[in-house]
Amino acid sequence: MKNVRKLIFCAIMICVIGATAGYATGALPPGNIVVTPSSPAPLSTISISVTYNGEPTDVRVTVEECNGDTGICYPDVQNVSMSLGSANVYTAEVTLKHADATYITCEVITKVNGKWTSFEKKNTTLSENTNGNNGNDGNTIPGFEVILFAVAVSLSLIAIGRKRVK
Numbered sequence: 001m002k003n004v005r006k007l008i009f010c011a012i013m014i015c016v017i018g019a020t021a022g023y024a025t026g027a028l029p030p031g032n033i034v035v036t037p038s039s040p041a042p043l044s045t046i047s048i049s050v051t052y053n054g055e056p057t058d059v060r061v062t063v064e065e066c067n068g069d070t071g072i073c074y075p076d077v078q079n080v081s082m083s084l085g086s087a088n089v090y091t092a093e094v095t096l097k098h099a100d101a102t103y104i105t106c107e108v109i110t111k112v113n114g115k116w117t118s119f120e121k122k123n124t125t126l127s128e129n130t131n132g133n134n135g136n137d138g139n140t141i142p143g144f145e146v147i148l149f150a151v152a153v154s155l156s157l158i159a160i161g162r163k164r165v166k
Contacts, residue, residue, distance in 0.1 A: 031050060031051035031052070032050070032051075032122075033048065033049075033050050033061075033106050033108060033120075033122040034048070034049045034050065035047070035048055035104075035106060035122070035124045036048075036049070038124070039124070039125060039126065039127040040096065040104075040124070040126055040127065041126060041127050042065075042096055042098060042099050042100070042101050042126050043095075043096050043097070043098075043099055044095075044096055045093060045094070045095045045096075046093070046094050046095075046096065046104075047091060047092070047093055048061050048063070048080075048082070048091065048092050048093075048094060048106055049085075049089055049090065049091040049092075050082070050089070050090050050108050051087070051088055051089050051090075052088055052090055052108075052110060053088050054110065054112055055112070056110040056111055056112045057111050057112065057114075058081065058110070058111040059081070059082040059084075059090045059108065059109070059110050059111075060079055060080060060081050060082060060108070060109045060110075060111075061079075061080050061082055061092050061094070061106055061107065061108050061109070062077050062078065062079050062080075062106070062107045062109065063077065063078045063080065063094050063096075063104055063105070063106050064077045064078075064104065064105045064107075065096060065097060065098045065101035065103075065104050066101060066102065066103055066104070066105065067098075067100050067101055067102050068102040068103055069102060073105075074097070074098055074101070076097065078094055078097075080092045080093075080094055082108075090108075096126075101126055102125065102126055103123055103124060103125045103126055104123070104124050104126065105121050105122070105123050105124075106121065106122050106124065107119065107120075107121040107122075
């Protein structure tokens with residue numbers, strides 16, 4: 001009986017950790033948001049592309065400029081329509097507006113069957129130099145997988161604590 005409980009507990013923990021790993025990969029449609037250049041300069045024009053395999057009636061991207069030093073994100077978020085290119089790749093050109101912005105946040109929004117759905121956001125650090133090559137690709141905001149991992153660890157600690165009490 002004791003071994004069966006251990007086996008069930010291990011199976012539950014593997015399932016929780018497996019579910020956490022699935023969220024950590026960020027395997028949500030559409031595909032990865034690609035910002036070109038990878039570290040653009042403030043006030044430059046950037047190209048944003050994303051692969052989407054569905055059949056949306058509209059695909060848009062929002063671009064929010066922020067200053068990480070002051071903690072301010074500017075209220076004039078750009079909402080740009082993306083056009084379909086080849087092989088289900090949607091693209092848009094956006095001109096950045098703020099000289100003191102240090103990063104941008106891009107979010108793809110699709111309209112399918114009259115319903116708007118937003119997807120994972122991507123942060124891109126802006127370069128301080130004019131050549132736009134400081135090697136930082138952004139994507140620094142942790143997702144909900146951290147919460148699932150914390151729940152799994154908490155449940156493990158509770159189960160271990162109860163076992164020691166008996």
